[in-house]
Amino acid sequence: MGRALGLLTVLLSACAGVGGEPARPLAGPSESPSPTGGGPLEAIAFVLQETYEVGDRVAVTIVNEGSHPYLYNATGYQACDLTYRDQTGREFIIPPGTHCDLVLMKEIAPGETVNLFEWDLDECTKDRWGCVEEAPLPPGTYTIEGTFRATNGSPPARAEATFEIVATE
Numbered sequence: 736m737g738r739a740l741g742l743l744t745v746l747l748s749a750c751a752g753v754g755g756e757p758a759r760p761l762a763g764p765s766e767s768p769s770p771t772g773g774g775p776l777e778a779i780a781f782v783l784q785e786t787y788e789v790g791d792r793v794a795v796t797i798v799n800e801g802s803h804p805y806l807y808n809a810t811g812y813q814a815c816d817l818t819y820r821d822q823t824g825r826e827f828i829i830p831p832g833t834h835c836d837l838v839l840m841k842e843i844a845p846g847e848t849v850n851l852f853e854w855d856l857d858e859c860t861k862d863r864w865g866c867v868e869e870a871p872l873p874p875g876t877y878t879i880e881g882t883f884r885a886t887n888g889s890p891p892a893r894a895e896a897t898f899e900i901v902a903t904e
Contacts, residue, residue: 779805779883781896782848788903790871792855795879797894798848805883805892809841813851819858822876827858830866842886856900874902 778801787793795814799805808816814832821827831852843849861868878897885891 778802778885778892779843779881779894781879781881781894783879783896783898786899786901787856789874789900790856790903791900792853795851795854796848797843797851797881797883799843799845801892802845803889804842804844804886806840806886807843807849807851807883808838810839814854816881818880820878820880821872828862828866829854830857830859830869832859840884843883872900874900876900 778799780798780800782796782798783793795817797807807813812832812835814829815835817832819827819829819832831854855871857869857871859866859868860870876897876899878895880895881893883892883894
């Protein structure tokens with residue numbers, strides 16, 4: 736029992752360290768500190784299109800545009816460490832991000848690109864330790880945010896991507 740509790744504590748601590756402050760918009764491959772004293776704003780960037788159609792399948796991908804490695808969750812539940820918002824600021828969860836009990840951090844090297852997960856542009860409307868009901872996201876503007884810890888003790892990198900979903904023609 737004590738060993739299981741210790742393992743749970745380690746897992747929860749690791750999860751807490753990956754989230755963090757809200758992301759800032761990316762402006763290019765610069766590693767200048769944020770005005771509030773946080774980490775690089777552009778070291779990690781999402782690689783997404785600007786526009787998708789309702790129900791499109793999207794590969795959520797990141798690229799390390801910085802000069803040193805960062806960590807991302809590589810358990811198969813990479814969607815868990817990101818935040819999803821609609822144009823009103825409402826946070827929601829997505830089906831690949833509902834079973835978030837495992838954490839295995841992996842390094843993304845400078846210049847490296849990693850496909851985190853595939854997503855059908857839907858949200859989980861009923862979560863019972865896994866998504867049991869989901870619905871397509873309606874047309875609108877959406878944002879994905881994430882914070883990525885540096886491997887060398889530098890401040891974390893924050894990434895944000897905004898995209899639009901349009902009605903299928």
